[in-house]
Amino acid sequence: MTKNFDIIVIGAGIAGTSVAAHLAETHRVAICEMEERPGFHTTGRSAAAYEPNYGPPPILALTRAALGHFQSGGYLTPRETVFFAPEGQEAEFAHLMSIQKGMEEISVAAARTKFPLLREGYAKHAVLDAGTADIDVDLLHQTYLKLFRQRGGVLACSSPVTALEKNGVWKVRAGQETLNAPIIVDAAGAWGDVVAGLAGKTAVGLQPKRRSMAVVPGPEGSDFMNWPLVGDVGETWYCKPQSGKLLVSPADATPVDPHDAYADDMTLAEGIDRFQNAVDYEVTRVERTWGGLRSFVADGKPVVGYDKAEDGFFWLIGQGGYGIQSSPALSRLAAALVRHEAPPSDIMDEGLVLGEISPHRFAG
Numbered sequence: 001m002t003k004n005f006d007i008i009v010i011g012a013g014i015a016g017t018s019v020a021a022h023l024a025e026t027h028r029v030a031i032c033e034m035e036e037r038p039g040f041h042t043t044g045r046s047a048a049a050y051e052p053n054y055g056p057p058p059i060l061a062l063t064r065a066a067l068g069h070f071q072s073g074g075y076l077t078p079r080e081t082v083f084f085a086p087e088g089q090e091a092e093f094a095h096l097m098s099i100q101k102g103m104e105e106i107s108v109a110a111a112r113t114k115f116p117l118l119r120e121g122y123a124k125h126a127v128l129d130a131g132t133a134d135i136d137v138d139l140l141h142q143t144y145l146k147l148f149r150q151r152g153g154v155l156a157c158s159s160p161v162t163a164l165e166k167n168g169v170w171k172v173r174a175g176q177e178t179l180n181a182p183i184i185v186d187a188a189g190a191w192g193d194v195v196a197g198l199a200g201k202t203a204v205g206l207q208p209k210r211r212s213m214a215v216v217p218g219p220e221g222s223d224f225m226n227w228p229l230v231g232d233v234g235e236t237w238y239c240k241p242q243s244g245k246l247l248v249s250p251a252d253a254t255p256v257d258p259h260d261a262y263a264d265d266m267t268l269a270e271g272i273d274r275f276q277n278a279v280d281y282e283v284t285r286v287e288r289t290w291g292g293l294r295s296f297v298a299d300g301k302p303v304v305g306y307d308k309a310e311d312g313f314f315w316l317i318g319q320g321g322y323g324i325q326s327s328p329a330l331s332r333l334a335a336a337l338v339r340h341e342a343p344p345s346d347i348m349d350e351g352l353v354l355g356e357i358s359p360h361r362f363a364g
């Protein structure tokens with residue numbers, strides 16, 4: 001295997017794979033992935049939703065800028081979203097209505113025609129987002145991987161990066177190999193600060209937060225696969241149809257260290273209870289569960305850019321709960337910044353402020 005590259009990307013989730021696919025057009029790129037296969041951690045565990053009103057301002061801009069790629073590649077299947085505001089969530093409802101684009105308040109009765117399980121008296125308000133969709137995450141991820149390989153990129157799985165040393169170029173200890181490159185991209189997901197630490201960088205305070213998911217049977221005899229994604233505006237539960245079942249999440253965000261996450265049974269039980277308070281439907285069994293890590297820095301915005309332009313360490317972490325829906329735009333942006341090119345104008349036109357996602361915002 002060639003050991004000398006122009007760029008080494010650490011992590012083969014959606015972040016690393018998508019930026020590597022772009023960079024491989026112009027550079028010799030390797031991806032080092034510690035697991036046996038790409039997408040094993042957060043990327044393979046998402047709710048696969050495209051929600052253009054969900055996330056902090058930079059994410060909203062990136063998500064809007066990603067829409068064209070999603071549509072032209074056939075990655076989206078439209079699915080409306082309906083959020084409910086029960087008593088006590090008036091402030092969250094007012095906030096959502098003040099920041100949303102393209103959402104509309106609908107009557108609770110109209111919401112019930114879309115989601116017949118809605119319990120009488122639960123919701124004070126309902127708000128519809130008709131611009132949301134399911135994302136085919138596997139197709140998106142595999143298509144970036146295919147493009148990466150077609151462009152000559154090298155994917156090294158079972159290659160945990162355990163040491164990073166700058167000696168003229170970066171020397172990357174990955175499994176039994178040492179690879180060299182002047183530029184490294186930290187796309188290590190929940191391990192973003194761990195990898196940065198190997199390179200001697202100051203941590204940006206990345207906090208992985210566990211989110212649990214349960215797969216439960218849908219109501220027999222109803223056409224529930226066409227129902228919207230539903231949840232409360234206070235984000236204490238949500239539910240969406242998927243593959244002939246219902247996914248129910250307690251919308252938990254429990255701080256944990258980076259690890260191979262799994263669902264927390266108690267949290268899940270409490271979340272299913274909140275779901276059941278909102279619906280006329282009894283969850284009689286849980287068929288499958290999983291957990292994943294959504295990783296955030298304190299201001300909730302991603303961390304994207306060179307640590308110091310001259311030393312070739314590039315951050316691409318902190319995508320939180322929006323790393324799939326933002327990835328087509330974030331990867332184009334990150335590839336431009338890695339190459340020291342101007343950011344794509346269509347992304348900037350959506351209102352992205354680069355300083356808000358820069359790693360330099362943590363300095364001092």
Ligand SMILES: Cc1cc2nc3c(=O)[nH]c(=O)nc-3n(C[C@H](O)[C@H](O)[C@H](O)COP(=O)(O)OP(=O)(O)OC[C@H]3O[C@@H](n4cnc5c(N)ncnc54)[C@H](O)[C@@H]3O)c2cc1C
Nearest residue numbers: 011013014015034042043047049161189292322323324325
């Ligand atoms: C339950 C849940 C629901 C979600 N729902 C949505 C949604 O509906 N829409 C949306 O847009 N987003 C959603 N997200 C968020 C989204 O999944 C993430 O933002 C995204 O997958 C992050 O991608 P990533 O590539 O940064 O991380 P990962 O997919 O975790 O990839 C990082 C990779 O780095 C590798 N790695 C780490 N350390 C090393 C090392 N030292 N050496 C080599 N490799 C290393 C890991 O093995 C991993 O494969 C959800 C997340 C969860 C958990």
